[in-house]
Amino acid sequence: MAIESLPLDSAIVRTLSNISTATLTTVLLKKGLRNVWMRGTIPIDDQQTRQVGRAFTLRFVPAREDLATPESWSSPISTRAAIEAMPPGCIAVVDAMGVTDAGIFGDILCSRMKKRGVAALITDGVVRDIQGVSGTGLPVWCRGVAAPPSVAGLTFVNWQEPIGCGGVAVFPNDVVVADADGAVLIPAKLLDEVLALATEQEQLENWIMSEVEGGAALPGLYPPNAENKARYEAFKAGGKKA
Incomplete structure (x- = not known):
């Protein structure tokens, strides 16, 4: 069962919007957490502003030919359905297993996320339709771009469950801060401290x-x-x- 997405207080968002990910990694290191920076999460636009939100997680597994088909996009368990479950202000964090030859999202899906008020997309994979994605205005952190669709290399399996992104364990409702240095996770239970x-x-x-x-x-x-x-x-x- 998908974990319910929780809101994040606007005052916390404002405060974290003024704190760099470099500072956060230092503070978390002092708390004993060394593995909080998601590897490969690079902003597609060097003018992107810092983004803060609770993690809304999505998970891919390796492609399996009977499941990873264009028809799967109409399934009740699909990236399309996951996007419709995303609340305003969340950050979509996607486990794409570091795959770089299949774009998980393109311009249409990113446009819908932007319309729903999603704060940002973060993935250890890649996107496609990069010019269109940039045009949506949705802030994106990823490994790069690839023309083939997700089903060329990945199978989407679920959302709002624990995932790994860039080598970091991400649980739904953890807090994510992303800026020019990449994306950093703050465990939900440690947020106030x-x-x-x-x-x-x-x-x-x-x-x-x-x-x-x-x-x-x-x-x-x-x-x-x-x-x-x-x-x-x-x-x-x-x-x-x-």
């Missing part, structure tokens, strides 16, 4: 960057020693450089 830590980490790194731009040397600054930690806390308290 990671949100607080990442906000503080981003503020600290912004202060460190201002110090570097002012000519400060890195030793003792990045990471900050006790003296610089005190200066940073004074900066936060006073709203100006200590």
Whole structure:
């Protein structure tokens, strides 16, 4: 049975929209999570803005000739049906097994996702009809492009179940943040804690960057020693450089 998709508070989306995936991977590493960056998830447009949403998962398996046919697109279990189940604001995360010679989605499916208010598409596979996909305005992170359809190399089997994408375990309703550095997963149960830590980490790194731009040397600054930690806390308290 498909797992129910949960909404994500708009305040959380706004906060995470201002936190880089680089910062998030650092915070998650400190929490003991090393495998959270989805390999091969590259934005198709270098002007894409950072996207945040709960994961709505889709899963492909290797193609089997009796199942992976154009007729399967009309099946109750199909990418078309999955798209109609996607709620506004979600990020579609697709396990395509890293296959790069069969495009999982093209312009028509991406256009429908955009109309439904889906925030982004992320996959460790590829898309097709790239010019049309770009024209839909749907932000896409993937490995690249291929002309053949998905059934040339993959069989779609389900949505809203645990998957692997780019070597990362993704569960429905985990939170995904994607930017120019790729897509990063935040486990749903760790969201509040990671949100607080990442906000503080981003503020600290912004202060460190201002110090570097002012000519400060890195030793003792990045990471900050006790003296610089005190200066940073004074900066936060006073709203100006200590």
